[in-house]
Amino acid sequence: MKYSIDHKSPIPLHAQAETILRNLIADEEYQNGKVLPNEVDLANKLAISRTTLRQAINKLVFEGLLIRKKRTGTKVAQGAVSSKSNNWLSFSQEMKLRGIPIKNFELHVSWVFPDEALANFFEIKPDRKVLKMERVRGRPDEPFVYFISYFHPRIGLTGDEDFKRPLYEMLENEYSIIATLSKEEISAHAADTSTANKLRIQTGGPVLFRKRFVFDQGERPIEYNLGYYKADSFVYTVESRR
Template sequence: MKIKIDHSSPIPLHIQAEELLRKIIRQPQYQKGKNLPNEIELATKLTISRGTLRQAINKLVYEGLLVRKKGLGTKVNNIVSSKALNWLSFSQEMALRGIPIKNFELKISWVKPDEQIANFFEIKGNKKVLKLERLRGRSEGPFVYFVSYFHPRIGLTGDEDFKRPLYEILEKDYHVVANLSKEEISARSADKFIAGKLQLDQGSPILLRKRFVFDQVERPIEYNLGFYKADSFIYTIESRRE
């Protein structure tokens, strides 16, 4: 298979690399479990830097197309996953359901990101990011606890009025448009902290919704965790056969 990056193209190198990787991993040998070439070999073949290649690989890892294991290399992820075609902010979702929302807690802080968040943002772990915590629900009680981390590139100060819709703040105040969302949903038991927030018994079932949000040129802008009472959240997936 012929693979080539066009350095004269206006399309960013990492976007070209992503598309080539998508073609590469459709080859039978990779679908059957063969590891991709190591980063040095693949970057040399594509005539791009390892950093550019890593950006492309990270994108496919977050999409669930690739899985990377330390010491074992990178290969196609053969676990089938589903994703919705469209996404809405929490406020929009609740408005569509006709559910009035109450904010029980709102906390803003600056923190050093853990390794997973730093890797998602592609920043150093000693660079602080804005952390926004919100406990939200109906008038009778909370049903979701959100934790959001934002890329420093956006320019958020922490003085914003976060009672306003989040993506309205980003777009109107910072000209950052949230254009793409990728999500992971898993079931788990509430630990002591989350149980306290959601007014549950420790060990009660909850749903964890991870949301990775990107701007119009697919740069990461938000890493969001939502902890839902299990009986309060239904996720609908629409798939269309092409």
């Protein structure tokens, strides 16, 4: 673990301070409510200015990991750990974390013309084909999600890739595309016959429907994703602060 700052490192001091703070946050005593060292002392100990340390603390406060109070000091927020980053675990990682073995029931890849909404989102002409991927996944005995993904042609996917590997990892390593921003719309629907069959439920039965718009670092669209989740098999958690 890193607990000191290297002034010669190319990594900015505030970034180094941030990782040190994240390590502190992970410590049990701070998790249990112990106040962190105060800004002035800590800045001195790390041999950086208070302003620089503050830059790091601010980021973590914005993220909701730390809570500051005058006179009282700075503490780790109750129930913090890694709530935010959870959003960015892949499906398989998340399932692994919950101890659920997963099975891929169907996996189908094809090239299709985008409808108007999709062409619009991707900012391409409607005669430009896009890669469509459909898959059904779930527990070995029970499929519980039906996904449809469309990928922007700019990425350069051929359709012959191994889609069983974690997707965003693949995009990052092989295609240098880093998914950074995701806008999602979640609603409840009655299942149509085709979806109901895939999920092995009754037509008209409840499903959670999630639309997902994914962007890269430059705010460029890279994926449009539709997910139909069997009711009660999936809980979406959100944390928001004002």
